[in-house]
Amino acid sequence: MITSVLVANRGEIACRVFRTCRAWGVRTVAVHSDADANALHTREADAAVRLPGAAPADTYLRGDLIVKAAVAAGADAVHPGYGFLSENADFARAVRDAGLVWIGPPPEAIEAMASKTRAKELMGVAPLTDAALVTEADLPVLVKAAAGGGGRGMRVVRRLADLDAELTAARAEATSAFGDGEVFVEPYLENGRHVEVQILADSHGTVWALGTRDCSLQRRHQKVIEESPAPGLTPGLTAELHDLAVRAARAVDYVGAGTVEFLVADGRAHFLEMNTRLQVEHPVTEAVFGIDLVALQFRIAEGHALEADPPRARGHAVEARLYAEDPASGWAPQTGRLHRLTVPDGIRLDTGYTDGDDIGVHYDPMLAKAVAHAPTRAEAVRRLAGALERAVIHGPVTNRDLLVRSLRHAEFTSGRMDTGFYDRHLADLTRSAPDPLAPLAAALADAATHAGRFGGWRNLPSQPQVKRYAVAGEEHEVRYHHTRDGLTAEGVHVVHAGPDRVVLETDGVQRRFDIARYGDRIHVNTTALTALPRFPDPTTQHVPGSLLAPMPGTVVRVAEGLTEGATVQAGQPLLWLEAMKMEHRITAPVTGRLTALPAGLGRQVEMGALLAVVESD
Template sequence: MIGNLLVANRGEIACRVFRTCRDLGVSTVAVHSDPDAGALHVREADAAVRLPGAAPADTYLRGDLIVAAALAAGADAVHPGYGFLSENAAFAREVEAAGLTWVGPPPEAIEAMASKTRAKRLMGVEPLDPDALTEADLPVLVKAAAGGGGRGMRVVREMGALKEELAAARAEALSAFGDDEVFAEPYLERGRHVEVQVLADAHGTVWALGTRDCSLQRRHQKVIEEAPAPGLPEALVEELYGTAVRAARAIGYRGAGTVEFLIGPDGAAHFLEMNTRLQVEHPVTEAVYGIDLVALQLRVAEGSPLPPEPPAPRGHAVEGRLYAEDPARAFAPQTGTLHALDVPGVRLDAGYAAGDAVGVHYDALLAKAVAHAPTRAEALRLLAHALERARVHGPVTNRDLLVRSLRRPEFAEPGRADTGFYDRHLDALTAPPPGGRYAAVAAALAEAAARPGPGAWRNVPSQPRLRVYGDGAADHEVRYARLRDGYALPDDPDVRVVAVTAREVRLDVAGVVRPYRVTVRPGSDTVHVDTPTGAYRLTRRPRFTDPAERTAPGSLLAPMPGTVVRVAEGLAVGARVEAGRPLLWLEAMKMEHQVTAPASGVLTALHAEPGRQVEVGALLAVVEAGAVAEPAPDQ
């Protein structure tokens, strides 16, 4: 029996495993890097061990340090979570060699599927050699052989881009997984990403726990997942089950794992890979089958057998990943203090709590919201409603994108959405929400109520006060005057002020009264306004302006805090560059982000070198449009 479990991970998955441990009476040990010293998973554990440093390579990817931490804390088992070392056979062997129970598949099974190229060959699929591609093979998806999560992936549609994209994929794969092997596979523009959850014990039982559809993705990372995958023919479902179970049996699998497929427009299933670990999206399977996959992982690791058949599925579940990122700015990661995180009415698996700092060292996942209902339509409605009413204050998030995606007719129609969903609809899904004007009015009145004027009234009325708020689409000038019996809005005759406090304003617009909950924090120009039909993140003007407005034309500013990981080959001051050409790459929250030339011209300044850490708005380079490159010196 496992009595004390160390989770070799951080954030949401560590908190998730700890929750099950508490239910089972298992003690818990956390490990943490220096930036994570005060993180939620550390606070929730019974004991914690420091991994000195900040970079994953120095901390969460150091198997020797994690095993030493487990022994020091008296743990008798290790759960790897997902990501980091979760699919590392050498780490699993280190754990077992130390006399600890490994809560995962046998190292040999991990090894068989760890390389995506070996896994494909095991399943009878020959991967494409990326160095031997021809025009006829395009488009292709270049992928890291040793990992996933969107890292080391590049779509190549033109032969001219192949060399650069291969180099970028290999560099990112080496940084993320310590292995620069990549391969290629045909890229289906309109495919559906469907997977099968498997669970196996050491006694020969293998469960296929239904399908999941994870087609809504950005940067090859999942955003919304659901179970079961809608609209699949029964014969195809049985084919997927059979392939998944055969794959598990072929490698002597034990524990929880996922077999992933791409379903083409013709309905044919293409094997992608097997993830030899728990998936981020496992809660939707738990909701449909009424099980705790982490608890079952622990029992399997203890040697207990599974029942011959899994429980019967019930209803439909959908999960939305809440990321600290700005979808309207190419999903740029966001940092800062998370002041509020409250999503009522649904399951919330979170790695952060109110007051926690969201930093740059790890991925942008804040939490996962999961809704379960008797039907798919009801589950979508429930999750959209919960997210719409959520209070999420602090860094910009993708909350509005999730709500709009769940309500998009193409997604609401079962089985219609595919992996190109955001390529087609992102502009519409990231447009600023309507109603910003009324949110700005509410913000102005709440701030006025928080700073009451002098108690004596004058016979001569004062001039209206002016406040300006930006909502991402426009700046709203709000004029208001404080009267004996309330407030007047000279610029908004269609609005009647019903009630005002420093925290809530009720406005009557065309006969409909709605509440606006206003949150203002000292020292911040951000004002959060929450309503029953959506939330608004306003910026008080004109105290701060966009960094781009204060710099010379052609300046490339860091769109996010991060680390410069590399500069384009041969790039130097004086070189001619074309608009859109990648000049350098920033790494933030475990993802690489291209910084491209804003216009065709000459690079007149370069302030970036690999390893440099930059803050948002930092000047990286200057491209002078229309300038002529200096001629090369005579040879």
């Protein structure tokens, strides 16, 4: 019987497993890097063990230290979560060799399926493993990490001239994320649907196929919105997907939870891979089938048998991944303090953060997963979109607005989406439309905050007060007056103005604005503003052509032969930043001369740091 579980992971999935542990009366053990010493999963566990290491991003890849931590903490089982070592057969063996229960599939099954090249061969699909054989006729192709997942180590190549550079970048990302730089190349099917089947198998020969999931809305080959069941599939295709998934599990004597992934195009299913672990999107399957997959993993690991048939599916569930990132700026990850995160009642929120936590640079930028379940797809989608719109998210920029607009897009609501959704619609979905009254509400709240100290008195009452704010990269100036009757502004009626709430009336309609202030960062309902100084500091200005770091990170590559004084072309890659285990390419904005290159190889930079200067011709 399992009595104490160490989760060999961090963040959201560690907290998720701990939730089931508490329901089962099982003690919990966390492991953490130095960067995660005060993380939520570290604080929630009954015991926590520090994993030493100079590089926080690599700490959770040290299987030897994790096994040692489990033994030292008195754990009798290890749950790998997802990512990191979750599909590492050597780690699974090390756990078992230490006399611990491995809450996952047998190492032999992991070896057979965790490498995507071997998995394809097992299922009768031959990838183009030799990149040297790729020709123009094969394009586009997908470069993919053999041991990877979560979009890391993946690149779409549309020009043969780009293949070598993308292979290098994919290997670097795969090594950083999984400790294995093997990649392969396969044909890239445009505009297919990403559909998967959750399987669960016990050690007595029973295999469940738990419906389907559609995960077609993706950015950088990472899933953004997932749902169950996948809409619009014929009964025949659904049965085929289930049969293929069960066949894959039986082919390797699979035990535990896993997912078989397919690309569905032209009514046909193309096998992609089998993930020998729990998936990020497992909550939608739990909601539809009314089960706890982690609890079932525990039961299977203890040797219990599943029922002959799985439970019946009921209703529809949709999940959206909330990321600290700016979709309008190349999905650049964001860092900083998460001041507040709440969603309306009735929505499941899985997260590894709580109010006041810091979002760092070392790990994936996912803040939380929000899940809605309802009798029908339309109800579930409407419920999730409305909940995200009303969610309180105070902190760095997130993809919340993108999620709401995606869920309400006609292509999605009609179930006609595919993996090219964001390629087609990103510009429209990220077009900035901040609330035009938000800057005024912020200014009036600020004025109300200081009214007690300064009384609002002015020597020249005819002159308005002026405040400036940055909203979505644009500067806004607002004007208002202090009068004997209180605060006034042109074009609106100020019904109420307090430090935390402002009520404005226009054309007979009253609107309420809730205000939260964190330094110069102000949140007005769902709009985030930055208060600008009255007199900007001239020392912070940069010369034209300056390239600034879009996020904190490390310079991991500089273009070969690039030196100051070199001539560069618009769009030419200059250097690569690694942040949150993903590489981000920094390119020349114009054709011209490189006049400065202060960001050398290996340098760690903060967001906004000067990387290079390109002087236009």
